[in-house]
Amino acid sequence: MNESAKKKLLQMIPHALYVLTAEANGKTASSTVSWVTQASFKPPLIALGVRADSQTFEILKQSKNFILNYLGENQKEIAQKFFKHTDPAESSIAGEAFVRSPLHKLPMFPHMAGYLECTITDIVEQGDHAVVVAEVIEAELGSANGPLKLESTGWSYGG
Numbered sequence: 001m002n003e004s005a006k007k008k009l010l011q012m013i014p015h016a017l018y019v020l021t022a023e024a025n026g027k028t029a030s031s032t033v034s035w036v037t038q039a040s041f042k043p044p045l046i047a048l049g050v051r052a053d054s055q056t057f058e059i060l061k062q063s064k065n066f067i068l069n070y071l072g073e074n075q076k077e078i079a080q081k082f083f084k085h086t087d088p089a090e091s092s093i094a095g096e097a098f099v100r101s102p103l104h105k106l107p108m109f110p111h112m113a114g115y116l117e118c119t120i121t122d123i124v125e126q127g128d129h130a131v132v133v134a135e136v137i138e139a140e141l142g143s144a145n146g147p148l149k150l151e152s153t154g155w156s157y158g159g
């Protein structure tokens with residue numbers, strides 16, 4: 001295989017940035033992710049790549065539900081705060097205030113561009129990232145303009 005072409009082409013797949021939140025057994029996951037795509041109209045499904053050895057994945061497997069918080073176009077600094085695990089305070093995580101989502105009462109950030117509340121339907125554990133398929137069960141726009149495009153940040157994740 002032409003490794004350099006593979007890397008360049010995989011990095012050409014456009015991505016935005018999100019903060020995924022989930023809770024299980026008293027633990028809270030809050031992680032910046034980028035590998036997200038819509039996967040079905042009816043039912044509305046999305047698919048995500050989640051690092052198989054991450055705490056986030058451990059919590060997701062138990063929680064079954066999660067929130068995908070869309071970062072706003074000017075929220076690169078917020079994205080940076082969620083590259084590593086931070087234990088939440090009562091109503092904030094890494095200094096970002098959250099409220100509870102309507103259905104599963106998971107942390108949701110109203111000052112971002114919006115959120116999807118999702119229920120996991122399938123998990124495919126093949127590579128270093130697991131493919132998580134989930135149904136969108138609730139959605140609301142937030143106060144920021146989105147999305148935060150990965151290409152606008154100068155960061156790269158993929159290849």
Ligand SMILES: Cc1cc2nc3c(=O)[nH]c(=O)nc-3n(C[C@H](O)[C@H](O)[C@H](O)COP(=O)(O)O)c2cc1C
Binds near residue numbers: 031033051055057
């Ligand atoms: C630009 C960028 C994009 C990322 N996208 C993803 C992603 O799509 N899926 C993922 O599992 N991790 C992604 N990560 C890594 C997670 O942010 C990080 O591994 C995670 O928050 C820490 O794992 P933990 O749950 O063990 O604390 C990305 C990191 C960067 C820098």
